[in-house]
Amino acid sequence: MNAPLKPSTAAMLSLAPALWAGNAIVGRLAQDLISPFALNFFRWGIAFVLLLPLAWHVLRKDSPIWPMWRQFMLLGLLGIGCYNALLYLALKTSTPLNVTLVGSSMPVWMLAIGSLCWGIPVNRKQIAGAVLSVLGVVVVLSRGDLQTLLNLHFVAGDLFMVLATIAWAFYTWLLSRSTGPQEVKSHWASFLMAQMVFGLLWSGLFMGGEAALGGFRFVMGWPLLATLLFIAIGPAILAYRFWGLGVQRSTPAIAGFFGNLIPIFTALLSVAVLGESPHIYHGVAFALIVAGIVVSSRR
Template identity: 25%
Template sequence: MTQASTSRRAALIALAFPTLIWSYNWIVMKQALQFSGPFEFSALRYVGGTIVLFAVLLVRRESLRPPPLVPTAMIGLAQTLGFQLLVQWALVDGGAGKTALLAYSMPFWLVLFGWLVWKVRPAPRLIAGLAVAGIGLVLVLEPWLGLGDGRSSLLALAGGFAWAIGVSLSKRLFERGGINVLSLTAWQMLIGSAGMVVIALLVPERPIEWSNAFIAALLYNTVLASGLAWLLWSFVVAELPANVAGLSSLVIPIAGVAFAWALLGERPSPVECVGIVFIAVALLLVNWRSGEAQSR
């Protein structure tokens, strides 16, 4: 077995861990709200995650020099501050499974953002993915039943949009060359976390109940979801083709729905189940690449 095939096999194994960690974390984030307000939990989580990522940079003896500050700050405000606050707020009234699914509308927003802002016309396959996703979102939201948890759904969708802005800006920054994935992740998280701390201090919330369950949720988010998972993800991105890594965005929200069903009793309606299938198909269309791309 060649060194390249060994590295690829290791990366495929590594991909399973961030996928599982991030899927289950939707349950952890929902349960953490029993003991804290959404903004304080987000601030504590990402301050801890930032410390973990900078510790990893130190252990790996990588440069602590920040990437270009203006685009990095914009990424942090969108991808960390905007995304995390919106989805955590959505979880206050919304189910973990549905919130995860709607937040992972990010790939569809990314295609639209690139089309409208960067004037990158999507391929017919991507347009088809957007159309299928639109049908799936309507079925999941079931607007004919009334608003219901409409605010939560809109917050989750807005979180996916904020995430898409961050990803789009990241792609533009990486195109310049010379940008370290882990360094950019750490610095944008530092900037986003600073914004979270300010909001947590300004917005009144109920006092935190420092229970063992809450501390465990914080540790899960800082060490696993923000530390280990990101480190493994950096390895996966470096070793695997983009389409293989991207397909994890198909697994995470679907697994999140399954976890919410099994552990929180959030059973989707038959119409929602059909919508989930449509969104899964759309994610597959958006993330799929041609045979030529797969061989790279």
């Protein structure tokens, strides 16, 4: 049976979606300043520089990460190279409403991948929690109006978001089952740096393909610099730290339910950043998502 979810663990798994909600809003606002794959590359490039004072030893020739390069290459591909790059790309051709709706399938993918790839059993409470959580996201996305859902039209960007969600589900499971060197895993900055070393290779490769296809854009200025600093410190370094700790202290399946808090935090941040007013359905959706978390994590 699962151990009860501690308040500190719940706080960590909630702070990460809050920061990622800010990432979605800022990433949307920066579309005219920088192309999607370039945004992902420079984001992690800045995070890499900021973490050097804490984890420079990971880059030494005798570092224990090099013999396990395949494992870190895969983690870097899924968590750093793919997820946010696909998210930024999805926002170019799809609407935030559709992208968030597709992303709300995270708990389902978490449970399915855990069961199919690692034989993790799925119980009724987890299924019930997934249903409640997805219903909460549907409420906030439909704005309490069924007709809004009936009028949705899916485009190529929605497929990119499906791929992003699957990539993140695999990343989270691999994160919890990683067998990397203990001296690296026990130090959060070192473990994240080990992923970034290889993730930057993937991100640079994707940005190179973007440039080759004529899609590269980089408008230098204070707005772009402020954007890059925010998403490097908050959604990158801090959020990945909180998420990693939360996954280690709970389970990937439970963490997947907290991912559905992203659209709720996005709605709340929109009030402050975009001047939108909160509605009753925001409270209903929040209650459903929290209920899904509680039900799925109970003994």
